[in-house]
Amino acid sequence: MREQLETLTEGNETSEGSGRNTLRYIMLGLLWARPMSGYDIKQTFERAIASYWNAGNSQIYTTLKNLHKAGLIDAEIIVQTSRPNRKVYRLTRAGEEELSRWLQEDVPERFTKDEFLAKLFFCGETSDEVALVHLRSHRESLLKQLAHMDWARREYGSRPVRRPHLLEYQLLVREYKEAVLKAGLEVTENAIARLEQRLNAPSS
Amino acid sequence: MREQLETLTEGNETSEGSGRNTLRYIMLGLLWARPMSGYDIKQTFERAIASYWNAGNSQIYTTLKNLHKAGLIDAEIIVQTSRPNRKVYRLTRAGEEELSRWLQEDVPERFTKDEFLAKLFFCGETSDEVALVHLRSHRESLLKQLAHMDWARREYGSRPVRRPHLLEYQLLVREYKEAVLKAGLEVTENAIARLEQRLNAPSS
DNA sequence: GATTTCATGTAACTTGTTACATGATTGT
DNA sequence: ACAATCATGTAACAAGTTACATGAAATC
Numbered sequence: 001m002r003e004q005l006e007t008l009t010e011g012n013e014t015s016e017g018s019g020r021n022t023l024r025y026i027m028l029g030l031l032w033a034r035p036m037s038g039y040d041i042k043q044t045f046e047r048a049i050a051s052y053w054n055a056g057n058s059q060i061y062t063t064l065k066n067l068h069k070a071g072l073i074d075a076e077i078i079v080q081t082s083r084p085n086r087k088v089y090r091l092t093r094a095g096e097e098e099l100s101r102w103l104q105e106d107v108p109e110r111f112t113k114d115e116f117l118a119k120l121f122f123c124g125e126t127s128d129e130v131a132l133v134h135l136r137s138h139r140e141s142l143l144k145q146l147a148h149m150d151w152a153r154r155e156y157g158s159r160p161v162r163r164p165h166l167l168e169y170q171l172l173v174r175e176y177k178e179a180v181l182k183a184g185l186e187v188t189e190n191a192i193a194r195l196e197q198r199l200n201a202p203s204s
Numbered sequence: 205m206r207e208q209l210e211t212l213t214e215g216n217e218t219s220e221g222s223g224r225n226t227l228r229y230i231m232l233g234l235l236w237a238r239p240m241s242g243y244d245i246k247q248t249f250e251r252a253i254a255s256y257w258n259a260g261n262s263q264i265y266t267t268l269k270n271l272h273k274a275g276l277i278d279a280e281i282i283v284q285t286s287r288p289n290r291k292v293y294r295l296t297r298a299g300e301e302e303l304s305r306w307l308q309e310d311v312p313e314r315f316t317k318d319e320f321l322a323k324l325f326f327c328g329e330t331s332d333e334v335a336l337v338h339l340r341s342h343r344e345s346l347l348k349q350l351a352h353m354d355w356a357r358r359e360y361g362s363r364p365v366r367r368p369h370l371l372e373y374q375l376l377v378r379e380y381k382e383a384v385l386k387a388g389l390e391v392t393e394n395a396i397a398r399l400e401q402r403l404n405a406p407s408s
Numbered sequence: 409g410a411t412t413t414c415a416t417g418t419a420a421c422t423t424g425t426t427a428c429a430t431g432a433t434t435g436t
Numbered sequence: 437a438c439a440a441t442c443a444t445g446t447a448a449c450a451a452g453t454t455a456c457a458t459g460a461a462a463t464c
Contacts, residue, residue, distance in 0.1 A: 019425075019450040022319050029326035039415055049325065052318040059452065061417055082461065084415040103330040107320045107338060109345050114256040115226050116311045121253065121377045122233035124370035126307040131373065134311060141313050166328035169335065173325045176391045183387035187380045223422045223453070243443055263424065265445055286433065288443040 020108075023055055023063055028091060028099040031073060033166060035090035038064050047152050048170070051145060051177050064089060072098055116141075132195045135188055142185045149178055224312075227259055227267055232295060232303040235277060237370060239294035242268055251356050252374070255349060255381050268293060276302055336399045339392055346389045353382055 030036060030044055038061050045054055055063075064087075067073045072095035078086040091099070116138050123131040153174070234240060234248055242265050249258055259267075268291075271277045276299035282290040295303070320342050327335035357378070 020319065021450085022317075022322060023451080026322050026326075029329060032326075032329055037415075038417090049322070050315055052316060052321040054315040054317075056453065057415095058417075058419095058454085065417095080414095083413095084458095084460075086415070099326075100330065103323065103326060104334050106341060107323055109348075110319060111254055111258040112256060112316050112318060113226075113258075114316060115224065115314060117256040117377050117380060118226060118230050118253070119307065119311055120380075121374055122230075122236075122303075122307060122370075123373040124367065125233060125236055126304065130308055137310060144313075163328065166326075169327040170325055172391075172395055173321050176321060176324075176388060179387040179391045180384050183383040184380060187376075187383045191376055225422085227423080241443075242445085260425065261443095262426085262445075262447095269445095284442095287441095288430095288432075290443070 022053065023059065024067060025099060025102040026053060027060070027063055027067065028072060028095055028102075031089055031091045032096065032099055033163065035076075035088050037078075037086045037088050039086070047156055051149070052173075067095070071095075128195055128199060132192065132199070135192050135195065139185065139188050139192065142181055142188065146178065146181055146185070149174060149181075226257065227263065228271060229303065229306040230257060231264070231267055231271065232276060232299055232306075235293055235295050236300065236303055237367065239280075239292050241282075241290045241292050243290070251360055255353070256377075271299070275299075332399055332403060336396065336403070339396050339399070343389065343392050343396065346385055346392065350382065350385055350389070353378060353385075 026049065027041060030041055036044070038057070041060055041064075042055075042057055045060075064073070064075075068075055068089070072092060073089040074092055076088050076090070078088055080086060116134070119134060120131070123134065230253065231245060234245055240248070242261070245264055245268075246259075246261055249264075268277070268279075272279055272293070276296055277293040278296055280292050280294070282292050284290060320338070323338060324335065327338065
């Protein structure tokens with residue numbers, strides 16, 4: 001049914017096997033904007049991206065090595081005296097092309113995973129009290145995420161930008177995420193209120 | 205604050221290493237409600253859970269084997285003549301206890317991953333036209349998910365239920381998911397409108 | 409004196425995805 | 437004839453997580 005084209009003509013330097021490699025492309029996207037070290041990348045994740053994608057240091061550093069091996073980024077060691085040396089990476093021409101290809105590629109419809117909803121789904125199998133605990137701590141989590149977005153906006157959102165066109169879409173993503181968090185918060189708060197009323201009411 | 209009871213008396217048959225094992229618990233939760241085969245479980249995912257958690261057949265069948273080996277579920281083969289035989293699993297006492305433990309356990313704050321937002325974030329590095337394509341197909345995807353929820357509600361939402369208490373939380377999860385999808389849809393549609401206007405307008 | 413920040417990584421493991429494999433029956 | 441439904445799996449690989457390791461400088 002499905003022909004085996006991938007084994008034929010391609011020299012496959014990029015080793016595009018299966019898998020989506022989203023992290024690789026995010027990192028290429030970040031390095032396109034400016035050269036960075038693994039440490040810088042991790043920080044950018046925390047500041048701006050963590051709410052819809054994140055990666056640990058280990059993944060970041062191994063991915064940087066892979067990208068380098070694949071010829072998509074160049075490395076340069078910045079010697080520092082009173083700090084550990086930095087390894088700063090920048091996109092190569094091939095890297096730019098890969099990134100541009102990915103940006104134009106369709107996003108497949110993929111499910112998101114949400115452990116909170118998964119657990120809530122089964123809360124009928126335990127008690128309302130347990131459900132209430134989960135809902136309350138989820139509310140705290142949502143509020144914390146919203147506060148973090150506010151903080152990031154104040155701290156990093158309004159300073160002069162190298163590439164103003166980038167900012168527009170970054171703001172859109174923020175707007176999206178914020179709307180989604182607020183919608184979730186509203187449902188959560190309503191559910192908490194209902195449960196509290198039921199648990200406090202002199203039961204029938 | 206939180207005592208470390210788990211390290212004391214437990215002989216840890218369940219081999220709780222690292223990892224969250226969310227899929228295992230979801231499957232325990234499903235089997236608590238009624239005995240099911242791997243096939244049934246897959247269908248339940250598609251119908252009711254896929255929008256915030258999903259798993260392929262391969263993962264489902266291997267997880268069933270693991271749960272069985274761990275003594276959390278029992279297996280029974282139902283011989284069928286005009287169909288392949290079914291292997292129906294049901295929770296053991298140990299399985300019920302595991303599930304109950306998980307339900308009471310806190311949900312850690314974990315990031316969600318969203319490839320659409322990740323790509324959108326970098327759309328300033330390509331053209332508005334490309335971004336518009338992504339936004340439009342995301343809109344279609346959201347509408348499809350909302351339509352699927354409607355379909356599931358009509359098809360499976362209103363028939364008599366074995367355990368009515370379960371339903372309440374399942375409806376809450378649905379309400380949550382629906383609110384979140386709608387909030388995303390609104391932002392998406394606004395962004396599409398803005399972009400369309402800009403691209404059609406005789407530029408300044 | 410303790411903690412945080414800067415800075416880079418390795419090893420071991422778990423989880424998730426894709427592709428492949430099989431095969432009868434029922435509906436269009 | 438063709439596709440879909442029922443039904444269960446294996447193998448190979450990619451991606452993600454946790455734990456561990458190091459070590460100087462700055463801040464509290």
